[in-house]
Structures are given as structure tokens and as C-alpha cells.
Amino acid sequence: xxxxxxxxxxxxxxxxxxNRRHSAVLAYxxxxxxxxxxxxxxxxxxxSAVPLVPPMGFMFLLGWRLVRPGIVxxxxxxxxxxxxxxxxxxxxxxxxxxxxxxxxxxxxLEVRFPWHGFIQDWMTAGLxxxxxxxxxxxxSGAHGSFPMLLALVPQLLLSVLLFPIISRMIASxxxxxxxRFRKS
Numbered sequence: 001x002x003x004x005x006x007x008x009x010x011x012x013x014x015x016x017x018x019n020r021r022h023s024a025v026l027a028y029x030x031x032x033x034x035x036x037x038x039x040x041x042x043x044x045x046x047x048s049a050v051p052l053v054p055p056m057g058f059m060f061l062l063g064w065r066l067v068r069p070g071i072v073x074x075x076x077x078x079x080x081x082x083x084x085x086x087x088x089x090x091x092x093x094x095x096x097x098x099x100x101x102x103x104x105x106x107x108x109l110e111v112r113f114p115w116h117g118f119i120q121d122w123m124t125a126g127l128x129x130x131x132x133x134x135x136x137x138x139x140s141g142a143h144g145s146f147p148m149l150l151a152l153v154p155q156l157l158l159s160v161l162l163f164p165i166i167s168r169m170i171a172s173x174x175x176x177x178x179x180r181f182r183k184s
Contacts, residue, residue: 023181030177031071032080034170035060039084051152054159057084058132059125061099063163063170065106066121077103094139098132121167126160133159 039057061080064072077100084095109124110116116124133156134149142148 021180022178026177026179030173031064031068032076034173035064035072035080036083039080039087043087051155052158054129054155054162055084055088055132055136057088058095058099058102059129059159059163059166060170062102062106062125062128063166065103066116066125067167067170068174069110072103074100074103074107077101090136090140094136098136098139102128102132118164118167122160122163125163129159129163130156 035057038060041056042053045053057080061072061077078096081096081099084099085092088095105128106124113120133152137148137152138144
């Protein structure tokens with residue numbers, strides 16, 4: 001008795017994945033490239049006396065670390081922070097310090113709370129973004145006066161409200177990262 005599938009390609013969910021594998025370039029390159037491009041994005045907007053544009057590179061770093069915890073290692077804060085320091089306008093070394101400390105803090109938080117959902121990730125990102133923006137502003141040499149903190153509120157609100165969109169973008173990039181290609 002002959003099978004009906006002989007000589008044809010299976011069209012079910014599992015047949016299309018046979019002889020396919022992930023691309024190493026996409027698997028490792030997409031997270032890093034999105035963070036690097038995110039660090040350059042604030043330069044494309046109009047310059048203003050009031051900080052309005054969120055720290056996109058930092059938000060992409062947070063997003064990758066919270067949405068896909070194993071993708072960005074803890075040591076990646078150093079080289080990615082160097083890249084962000086080149087474009088952010090903050091004193092050199094501030095992003096290196098803050099990004100590394102953020103990744104260490106998230107790693108310690110994941111050890112304490114291994115299961116988390118979207119709301120917890122959003123609250124974690126909001127808290128980390130608040131601390132990041134305050135400390136980065138103080139490291140830049142600004143005085144901690146009330147008008148300065150008031151000027152920081154729009155950037156902080158936009159950063160926290162934009163995080164779910166960043167998370168969705170990262171989920172889409174993660175699907176692209178895990179695309180399977182024909183093995184040659």
C-alpha cells in the first residue's frame with residue numbers, strides 16, 4: 001500500500017520545518033542591531049531645549065532583556081553603553097555604567113521573581129526608566145532643581161507609555177530572528 005504523501009511535500013505545520021534551521025546572523029544580529037539603531041534614533045528628531053525624545057536605545061535594551069530574558073547577556077551593557085555614549089550627548093561612561101547596572105539589576109530581579117507577566121515587565125521598565133532618566137540627568141551635570149525635574153516629566157511619561165509599543169516591536173523582531181531557512 002502506497003502513502004498519499006509520496007513525492008509531495010507535506011503541507012502541515014511540521015512538514016514545512018524539515019530541513020530548516022535558524023540563521024545565526026539573524027539570531028544574534030537582530031537584537032544588537034535594534035539596540036544600536038535605537039541609540040541613533042533620537043538624533044533624527046528635532047532638537048529642543050526640553051528633553052522630549054525617550055532614550056530609545058535604552059528602551060530597546062530593556063525590552064529585549066524583559067521580553068526575551070536570555071538574549072542580551074549581562075556583560076553586553078558595556079559595549080552597547082559605549083555605542084550609546086557616542087551618540088547620546090551625556091558624558092562618556094554614563095551609559096556604560098547605567099546600562100551595566102540595569103542589566104545586573106534585571107538579572108537579580110529575575111532570580112528573585114522568575115515568572116513574570118506583561119504588567120510586571122511594564123512596571124519594572126517604568127521604574128528603571130525613571131531611575132535611569134534621573135541619574136543620567138544628574139550625571140550630565142544638571143542641578144536637581146524643581147524646574148529641571150518638571151522639564152523631565154514629559155520625557156519620562158512618553159518613555160513609560162511607549163514601552164508597550166517597544167515590547168510589541170521586539171516581539172515582531174523576535175519572530176523575524178527565529179525565522180527558519182532552508183539548510184544547504
